[in-house]
Amino acid sequence: MKKTIITNAIVFTVDPNNTVIRNGTLIIEDGKISAIGRKEAIALPADADEIIDGHGTMAVLPGLIDTHNHSSLMRGVAEDMRLVEWLPIYDLEHKACNPDDAYHAARLTYLECLKNGTTTIMDMYRFMDRSAEAAGELGLRVHLAPYAADIEPYTFFESTQSNMQLLNRYHMSQDGRVRVWMGLENLYYCSKAMYDAALIAQREYGVGIHTHGCEQREEEESIIQMFGMSTIDMLEQRGILGEKTLLAHCVWVNDDDIKKMAATGTNLAHCATSAAKLGCGIAPIPKMLAEGVNVSIGSDGMIDNNSLDLFQEMKFGSLIQKASHCDASLMSAPQMLRMATINGAKSLGMDREIGSLELGKSADLIMVDTFVPNLHPIFWDETEQTNLLWNLIFAAKGENVDTVMVEGNILMRHRKLTQASESDIILGAQDQGDDWMKRREAYK
Ligand SMILES: [Zn+2]
Structure with missing residues (x-):
């Protein structure tokens, strides 16, 4: 021992x-x-x-625990655009993505996270058997929630079937450091059948569900037009609100939505920098905390952020609320540290294992x-x-x-990796990134 x-x-x-x-x-x-x-x-x-x-x-x-990340090699390539303009650019990366891209993306992403003190990541990406491989090389904890979608034209993403294969092969692999969840892109990309399948897997395997919602005002308005109700109401109708569900963003939520999230124990991955960068707005975090929502912190990945440093996220996440509410008492340092640690552990259903030193x-x-x-x-x-x-x-x-x-x-x-070579990862990512950028052009 x-x-x-x-x-x-x-x-x-x-x-x-x-x-x-x-x-x-x-x-x-x-x-x-x-x-x-x-x-x-x-x-x-x-x-x-x-x-x-x-x-x-x-x-x-x-x-530190990053509860919403997307592995990528696309940093600084979709800038100064609002989410609605940014998404089609983001799709290019995915249309061109192959398993080697996913592998090098995971290696570079996990390396950056590790060097900034992040020990657990919720990663939503593609070909995630390769993400599991990268996680094994670096030794940190990674939750894998594939980007899955089944509505045209988004069927180039992962499917329920590939999610289930990943679950069967990699859940609790690497001595339990790699865990697999059900991933759902969002209400535009996924049919009711996908939510049903995710719920069945959740019940059968005891795993969580991770999805996006209420990121930009136009998006939420069009959901209300399309379905006649808010995203949170829709997710409630589809049966996925609950303690084993982690929602990213929730910038455009109303008071009822917040109450529902709190009452069901639905967890939030708050991505303050990404929401600011993409012009989405500022999530009503003080209200959510007051209602008792479990709020954790996500970086949202390098193409959204552009850095993967939760120390920056803690500072920015606090300051943007203090500034926008003209209230310096909001979002104190102890609260921010809890959001980046124990609240993150709770979001991932791991608060008995990690998130505090006890x-x-x-x-x-x-x-x-x-x-x-x-x-x-x-x-x-x-x-x-x-x-x-x-x-x-x-x-x-x-x-x-x-x-x-x-x-x-x-x-x-002393800032040196013990299990993998940092320069090897960076050089590999550069080569793969050059190649990926070229392949991505074909989809423009
Ligand atoms: Zn995201």
Whole structure:
């Protein structure tokens, strides 16, 4: 049994009380946290395989959880366009996409996420057997929800059948780090039969359903015209609202929609940067939180965002609400950190396993080097409260992450990958991207 000790570290547990331990120790046995607390309260076992000394400057946080991402190699290629103009450009990528594209897209995406402290990703993409392969190489946790559609002209996406094949072959693979959900593009792309099939799979396999909704005003208005009701009402009618459903976006939701999401326990992947970039607007997150909706954070992928850094997402997601409501009390640092960690775990049905640093949970954690100009100075008061939490949310960048651990395995140490070659991934992505861009031209 492998035993690792992390000591002399500032531990942000994100437990129910948001406990911060100024000089903390964690003991990790067989991938799980077997002890956590103040250094003086924990006897260090003599038989540890490794002792990581935080030297009083390393902050330990739960690994960040990106609950809505799309692997891609298309960064900076569909800019300054609103969602309705942007979507046909996005479709070019998919019309030309082959399994090798999907593989290199997943490798580059997961690499960037890992380097920015993200340990779990919900990825919605294509040919996701190749995403599972990439996840295995890098060692992080990935939930796979294929982009599935069956309404013309969107049948070039994945199907219920390919989703089921993926589920049967890859769900709980890589020691449970890779999990498969049912993916549904949205109400325009998917027939009622697809929602029914997703529900059957959800019941049979206990997996979740991931889909998009209410992203742009025109889209929501046309759903209301087409179906005579809102997206949320339609999803309710199709039976998919519930604790095992994760909706991305929900920018254009009304008060009733929000109440329904809260009452059914439907989870939200909030993609603040993507909604801003694509001119969609600002989701009513403070209202959703007040109603009790579980809100987590998604990057929405490189073509939508353009970066995959949840530290940026936490800052932007907070500031855009403070600014738009003229209310600086909204979306505090502790709340943002919960959204990027434990709320994400809950969105994926994994809050008993990951999302906070507590006894018995999996050692999915990141170590942030605080001995850098952008995180100093650090102050403590007599109740052990620290400004470092605000520094981490509003001043830190993914680049400040020094070490990343998933299930007790170190995947990045001092910013170097331990299991894969970063340059190999970048060079492979460049070659594949050049080729993909050429093939994509044929569909213009
Ligand atoms: Zn999306």
